[in-house]
Amino acid sequence: MSIITGLTRGGVQWTPSFIMAINQTICIGCGRCYKVCPRDVFELIDREDLELDDLDDDAFDDAPGMVMNIRDLMDCIGCEACSRTCPKNCLSHAPQALAA
Numbered sequence: 001m002s003i004i005t006g007l008t009r010g011g012v013q014w015t016p017s018f019i020m021a022i023n024q025t026i027c028i029g030c031g032r033c034y035k036v037c038p039r040d041v042f043e044l045i046d047r048e049d050l051e052l053d054d055l056d057d058d059a060f061d062d063a064p065g066m067v068m069n070i071r072d073l074m075d076c077i078g079c080e081a082c083s084r085t086c087p088k089n090c091l092s093h094a095p096q097a098l099a100a
C-alpha cells in the first residue's frame with residue numbers, strides 16, 4: 001500500500017500526517033489551530049451545538065463556551081502546524097493511503 005508523500009524544495013521526500021480527529025472533551029476553544037492552519041479545515045463552534053450522544057456529558061462541565069470542530073477533513077495538507085500550536089494536545093494525525 002502506498003501512502004501520500006511530498007517533496008521539500010530541496011527534493012527530500014517527507015510524509016504528511018493528516019488531521020484525523022479533535023478530542024473535543026479537552027479542547028479549550030483557544031483558536032490557535034484555526035489561526036495557523038493554511039487551509040479551511042477547522043471551524044469554531046458553540047459547545048452547546050455539539051452532538052453529545054456518544055460523549056460523556058459530564059466531561060464538558062468544566063469547559064463551557066466555544067470548541068474547535070473539523071469542518072473539512074479533506075482539505076488538510078498534513079503539515080501538522082495545528083498540533084504544534086495546540087496547548088492541550090487535542091489533535092490526532094495519520095499518514096494517508098493513496099487513493100486507488
Ligand code: SF4
Nearest residue numbers: 037076077079080082
Ligand atoms: S495538518 Fe496543517 S493543513 Fe491539516 S489541519 Fe493541521 S494545520 Fe491545517
Ligand code: SF4
Nearest residue numbers: 027028030031033086
Ligand atoms: S489549539 Fe487545541 S485547544 Fe486550542 S482550539 Fe485548537 S484543538 Fe482546541
